[in-house]
Amino acid sequence: MSSPHHISVPTLTTDRLGRHNPPAKADLADRLFRYLMYAASGISVAILLMMGWIITGQALPAIKQFGLGFLVSQEWNVPELKFGALPMIYGTIGSGLISLLFAIPIGLAVAIVTSENLLPRWLRSTIAFTxxxxxxxxxxxxxxxxxYTFIPLILPVQQFLYTKFGTTIPLFSTEPSGSGLLTAGMLLGIMILPTLAAVSREVLLVVPGYLRTGSMALGATRWETIFRVVLPKAFSGIVGGVMLALGRALGETMAVTMVIGNSENISPSVFSPAYSIPAILANTFAEAQEDVHIGALTYLVLILFVITLVVNVGAIALVKLVERGAK
Known part of the structure; x- marks a missing residue:
């Protein structure tokens, strides 16, 4: 006779080999969760393919007229309906790389000092929050x-570099006016800094503590432990943060449009005005009337879409290559 406080407990069944099987309800929940994850992944892939299909369809007039030559042409003449993407590709990739050049060292430094107990807790929290x-x-x-503020701040530095090195280094060969590729890249570096620093900090925080203590127990200094143990262990996560930051830099529109100079020319100097794909879309898409003009702008969208995919696939391949070499 069971007591009034009797609690039924799900029993485990065993198979022919004596192994315990989980309760049927738990197994059903696991399978349901697995199917939901499959469905979510499938929906993500379907959305990605649908976006690519729609963008390609809208760009067909320009694809048929210009073909792959659109990628290497520098001409952008709206009255004559002659278009080329190379200046915009140059401005987009150039400003993105410059932004990483500034953001990666600062972002990693912020992540290290806020995760490795190098500063008092209150100061670490303040820096991370800011x-x-x-x-x-x-x-x-x-x-x-x-x-209004950043250009006047860095213009004297640009003038100095132009005066001292303009005749010998092509990167500084154009007299700066404030707006330009370097200015846009540095501003993007400031904008993507929070993403890079936050992701890198979280990745460093989850590195097991026994790796740090074990390294220092073997005689390594704190900085040797950070650079030889912690950072290599967190490399894949840091690369993920860099890719997230680069994704924002490649797609940034308004801030870049205001400081890049908006010129369809290619110059070896980082002080020269340039154009990015998002900037030219923001400036001219609403005014486009001809099908070829609209198709050319949509062709630029397709190029940016492909660049983003290539960057992410390349990052995944790099992480796998490094992990394979570490084994």
Whole structure:
């Protein structure tokens, strides 16, 4: 006779080999969760393919007229309906790489000092909060700040570099006016800094503590432990943060439009005005009337779409290559 406080417990069944099987309800929940994950993954892939299909369809007039020559042509003449993407590709990739050049060292430094107990807790929290607060600022505010404050701030430095090295180094061969590829890249570096620093910090925090203590127990200094043990262990996660940051840099529109100069020319100098794909879309898409013009702008969207995919696939391949070499 069972007591009134009797609690039924799901029993485990065994197979012919004596192995315990989980209760049927738990097995059903596991299978349901697995199917939901499959469905979510499938929906993500379907959305990606649908976006590519729609963009390609809208770009067909330009694809048929210009073909792959659109990628290497430098001409952008709206009255004559002659278009080429190379200046915009150059400006997009150039500003993105410059932004990483500035953001990666600063972002990693912030991540290290806020995760490795190098500073008092209150100071670490303050630095982390301040950097992450930048992510909440709208890009148009960054653009206005860049135009009215950042350009006057860095213009004397650009003038100095032009005066001292303009005749010998092509990167500084154009007299700076403030707006240009370097200015856009540096402003993007500030904008992507919160993403890179926050992701890198979280990755460093999950590195097992026994790796640090074991390394220092063997005689390594704190900095040797950080650079030889912690950072290599967190490499894949840091690369993920870099790719997220680069994705924002490649797609940024308003801030870049205000400071890049908006010129369809290619120059070896980083002080020269340039154009990015998002910037030319923001400036001219609403005014486009001819099918070829609209198709050319959509062709640029397709190129940016492909560049983003290539960057992410390349990052995954790099992480796998490094992990394979570490084994």
């Amino acid at each position: 950097i992450e607060l930048l992510a909440a600022i709208p890009s148009v505010i960054f653009g206005l700040w860049g135009f």
